[in-house]
Amino acid sequence: xxxxxxxxxxxxxxxxxxxxxxxxxxxxxxxxxxxxxxxxxxxxxxxxxxxxxxxxxxxxxxxxxxxxxxxxxxxxxxxxxxxxxxxxxxxxxxxxxxxxxxxxxxxxxxxxxxxxxxxxxxxxxxxxxxxxxxxxxxxxxxxxxxxxxxxxxxxxxxxxxxxxxxxxxxxxxxxxxxxxxxxxxxxxxxxxxxxxxxxxxxxxxxxxxxxxxxxxxxxxxxxxxxxxxxxxxxxxxxxxxxxxxxxxxxxxx
Numbered sequence: 001x002x003x004x005x006x007x008x009x010x011x012x013x014x015x016x017x018x019x020x021x022x023x024x025x026x027x028x029x030x031x032x033x034x035x036x037x038x039x040x041x042x043x044x045x046x047x048x049x050x051x052x053x054x055x056x057x058x059x060x061x062x063x064x065x066x067x068x069x070x071x072x073x074x075x076x077x078x079x080x081x082x083x084x085x086x087x088x089x090x091x092x093x094x095x096x097x098x099x100x101x102x103x104x105x106x107x108x109x110x111x112x113x114x115x116x117x118x119x120x121x122x123x124x125x126x127x128x129x130x131x132x133x134x135x136x137x138x139x140x141x142x143x144x145x146x147x148x149x150x151x152x153x154x155x156x157x158x159x160x161x162x163x164x165x166x167x168x169x170x171x172x173x174x175x176x177x178x179x180x181x182x183x184x185x186x187x188x189x190x191x192x193x194x195x196x197x198x199x200x201x202x203x204x205x206x207x208x209x210x211x212x213x214x215x216x217x218x219x220x221x222x223x224x225x226x227x228x229x230x231x232x233x234x235x236x237x238x239x240x241x242x243x244x245x246x247x248x249x250x251x252x253x
Contacts, residue, residue, distance in 0.1 A: 010250060013243060014183055014191075016051045018176030019044070020236050021169050027229045028123060029166035030113070032106040034098040040229075041087050041094045049087070049232055053080035055239050076238055079231035086228035108223055121216045125163035128209035146201055147171055150178075165213060165233070168206055172198055172240075183251065192252045199244040202237060210237050 023045060026036055039045060056077050094101050113123045122128070126140055144162040147153065152174050154160065154167055161167075175198045182191035214230035221227040 013247060014180040016048050017240055018173055018180050019048050021173035021176050024233050025166050025169035025173055030109045032102045034102050037094055037098050037102045041091050046087055049080060049084055052235050052239050055243060076235050080235045083228045083232045086224055105225055108226060112220055112226055119220045121220050123165045124161040125205060125209050128212050143205055150175060188251050192248055195244055195248050202240055206237050207241060210234055
């Protein structure tokens, strides 16, 4: 049994990670609808990112001190601060003209992730961890197997790289929601299984390249929106790496 305060804290951690992984799935999946833009820069998103920033000190001093992102080798705490500052700086413009801002994001998404050129950034795992700049390497099949084992099948399977950043975020959001629902229903053993599976996936397929990806996006994104959310992705993944162990230990007792 958990005391009320601990139960609320665990529930908030589970809800936060599921929310942010789903948000990152939409951002890096190219969802630039006006409703989604409002969500990206909304109050709840800001609160969830701030929750992750606060979790940095709780999870691991060592993790917080890793200077890994950007030309200035920002610490994770600085990444969170930069992302929050960007969101704060754009809230007015998004509120006043969401359709105009959506058009800017759509244009930037195409330039960064779809159209080969000086600003292009690979958005799937294989080019960052493989020996060749190629799609559908062995790791891609391992990722697909993880999705299928969880009961998740991508609509664009076999036509789209399974190890795309958006697909990975979708999977972690899917597993995160499962863990949250299990905990809320008192199915602690199932919750722990979902968290352990997520930890294995995070270690094997996200932490292997998320920093290199974020650095590329920050370098190429002149307007800064996707660079900000790439920093969010880096913070979320590294916080999760430590927090999942804590959650598994607390819920599994």
